[in-house]
Amino acid sequence: MEAPHNSLATEATEGAAPGTVTLSLAVESPEEMQALGRRIAAILRPGDLVMLTGELGAGKTTLTRGLGEGLGVRGAVTSPTFVIARVHPSLTGGPALVHVDAYRLGGGLDEMEDLDLDVSLPESVVVVEWGDGKVEELSDDRLQVVIDRAVGDTDEERREVTLVGIGARWAGLREV
Numbered sequence: 001m002e003a004p005h006n007s008l009a010t011e012a013t014e015g016a017a018p019g020t021v022t023l024s025l026a027v028e029s030p031e032e033m034q035a036l037g038r039r040i041a042a043i044l045r046p047g048d049l050v051m052l053t054g055e056l057g058a059g060k061t062t063l064t065r066g067l068g069e070g071l072g073v074r075g076a077v078t079s080p081t082f083v084i085a086r087v088h089p090s091l092t093g094g095p096a097l098v099h100v101d102a103y104r105l106g107g108g109l110d111e112m113e114d115l116d117l118d119v120s121l122p123e124s125v126v127v128v129e130w131g132d133g134k135v136e137e138l139s140d141d142r143l144q145v146v147i148d149r150a151v152g153d154t155d156e157e158r159r160e161v162t163l164v165g166i167g168a169r170w171a172g173l174r175e176v
């Protein structure tokens with residue numbers, strides 16, 4: 001079934017697990033993934049934690065690039081593979097974007113706090129790639145973005161994106 005071109009929110013389910021809200025979206029191209037990042041940025045606030053999940057090359061950094069554009073931060077968002085975290089200060093008086101690659105973050109939260117990022121995490125938007133099982137304790141509330149290639153799909157650029165809002169912060173999530 002072909003998703004309507006401009007419709008990002010295809011389904012909102014409440015109560016899949018207590019305290020979570022789920023939105024499923026179809027994303028057809030890298031450009032659309034970046035645009036989704038910009039739309040998500042529009043609903044982000046200081047102190048928010050966004051966790052990105054998806055295999056190598058799923059599009060996590062591409063989405064983060066859109067988040068950076070939407071937040072109006074300085075510096076190009078690139079893959080942080082050779083640094084654990086990169087801070088992009090806001091150019092517009094908004095929250096900084098802290099982009100974390102948790103892949104090599106063995107110790108989880110403690111190490112994150114030891115990074116000495118010279119930025120206040122509660123005043124920033126923290127986006128983490130590969131953070132599952134490592135950074136959940138940073139916040140009771142978090143937005144999980146799960147990126148999958150559609151099963152059996154031959155279109156190389158199609159992704160299924162599931163937004164899972166966890167905690168009171170995201171209880172009102174209905175569309176992006």
Ligand SMILES: Nc1ncnc2c1ncn2[C@@H]1O[C@H](COP(=O)(O)OP(=O)(O)OP(=O)(O)O)[C@@H](O)[C@H]1O
Binds near residue numbers: 033063
């Ligand atoms: N729908 C899509 N959304 C995002 N990226 C796509 C899409 N279709 C194709 N691509 C391509 O897939 C690649 C995604 O790379 P990206 O660095 O964003 O992935 P990643 O999930 O961050 O990978 P890594 O696990 O290595 O950090 C890019 O080359 C991009 O052009």
Ligand SMILES: [Mg+2]
Binds near residue numbers: 061062079080
């Ligand atoms: Mg990446």
